Amino acid sequence: MKQLQHCWWCLVRFPTTANRLFLAALILLALAPVKGYPDSGGGHAAEAHQHEHCNHQHPKAHEVIHGVQLEPLHVIRKRSIDQPLRILLVYDESVYRLDSDKFSLINDTILPDAVRFWEQALMVRQTKEIIRLNRKCESSQVFVKNSLTYCIDSCKPVTLCGEVQVPEDHLDVCRVCNSTGQDCREDPSTSAGIGISNADFVFYVSARQSERCHKGLTVAYAAHCQQEAALDRPIAGHANLCPESISTKPQELQTLLSTVKHEILHALGFSVSLYAFFRDDEGNPRTPRKPDTGKPYLNEKLQIHQWSDQTIRKVVRDNWAVRGGHINRTLDMMVTPRVTKEIRDHFSCQKLEGAELEDQGGEGTALTHWEKRVLENEAMTGTHTQSSAFSRITLALMEDSGWYKANYSMASPLTWGRGL
Template structure:
């Protein structure tokens, strides 16, 4: 049994009621003028780590047609590229949730919390924070192919000989009602046709992104250490925007304690954003304001080149650039440190203003934590309680920097009024953001005992 939920609208499927909650993003107003705060980072950081299991290139389905009101032909899958503007073409993002049966096997109190509070608030936050080119008509997702090779004919994706019997999005089986017909060619790309044993489903209306939700205690749940994980699974043909994704909630890790609600809510918002665009698997598909790819595409497939080691599409240095810090202070001397910086224009502008550092090349990405954390989160050292760092901290906030990244993807326009103030590092200059903690501490070791007491008091309030 599938249950469909979108802004309280009733469809063919059983409706999931939605309560009218407003997103509550906690804000902490403090000034980072005291060195001892850097020494107390382990004390004020909670133990919830994000392991973003980004999909490999062959796990993502591309080329989903979006039917629009101005389509000139039923087989037309791409349209003229329009520059990003502020006109009526951009509408609030509409996220449609689909639960699979595992969600209804949750304990009653956990189900009520997830269904009535956490998911509605998290979805509402991103629907208010992001605007998108409106999707008109019906979305039908593509069926997965048995082979990784596909043919594109007249803008339509064709499998070789046959499609998979079941199309998955994460742990969730996509209902046949959401799928397009199976299209196939032979191994040489000839005799292309519709597979007559399949038919197109009714599709999804009044949505821009379909989010499949499960609640299974999988191996990825790491025995209670992971609360949830999410990723995209299909991208549309026009601008490569992710159009479908999934989230799995780990039942054993869901806490119904009132004091942990904000942490749970922030975690789910965080995971949704991975599926919408903040993912190492999507950086290579970012576009500029004119709709042009920031990363060169292969002439035969129209996709970016593949990073064979990571098995994801490789981005260009217009998106992420390696920057060398020649004299990075460490215990016993200096080392040469290479950092990965997000260098898209709005992100650069926001981090320079935040830190008051006109020399800053971009926003530093996390370089630790392994495949599930590095590169797909902000660097914890300089953006401590920004919600898109890899370790959840007390009082996380989604700042203008994160919204700037989503806008720089070329898929969204951000509503910056939804951003919460980020005080960590604000106005501390290039010496703070471009050097190591050790060097910063040494340069500011004249702090008074009163300043240390203030930091101890702050840390005590966060524990």
């Protein structure tokens, strides 16, 4: 059960009738069972849509391929972020095994509508070059020479993006060095594919009833798998749709669409695995980089790159009310500039440090969603709520990544807590 706290001390400091009503609603929310948190491994499709819980599993550092070469940094940084995002969908063969009704729903409605939303909501520095993804190395250690990535001795015969095999046509040549970083060359047994043109992000989609589909009430999950070299923007990702949880009932269409839009955003940037790579408006890293690798430092416990307090800051709330007394509670707050402005404007509280991130639900939910208690029906909280809204706060986070500009006209109104 969520512990109750006056998370916005503005509500307590200014005890208007509206504030008292809002706090009463918080009490009811805290005492009621939270829909969507897993209570069993099964569930019918309709039930899954009513009580869906996001099962985003952020990729560990060694699972993500970095350094995909598009254009030199000095060229990309001069380019304005003013072109609509272009997402290319690539289906795994499992998608074609869906029954005809589910395939038609996914292919003709859900995926096109979800992709179109983000293509209209986000702008990027347009990728003018063909994208050729890097091959996976046999070893986790790589060498970088002249901005190109070299494996030690050999590349893996197959490169995966999540659960999907990346087509050979999408891959660059395998480059290798010996264990001392010498004798670097292109592996003659491989060649560069034709690559991906007219796209800024390639999204590999599968439809497998995987083990993760049975955790909680999972409908879909997604993550990124490769990042480009100059600004670290994710340029490839994967999504898996759980066939047994896909409902074709018309009344559940909007919930399924919201779920897929939510999962796509995890791959585009809203992920604990990507916060450390966020950049400011000039393209400079928000988090310091290691001089030898050019990457942020690794959090050994979480096996992800650790962000700085310019992105997420720990804030201690004194006298946090719990059953039986009060405690000091530490919160994780997203404190990037636009997010901070939007959350302050939303709650009419200019002393808020930032937007609170979820602290419960395990690694699939914590830190990778907004705090449910604070933003309730915002679409990027960890459990689905009816009338979910992709708000200005979420678009602000994507813009604060340094990779996108947001079209705020695409944001939905968020009424929960507004002006309190």
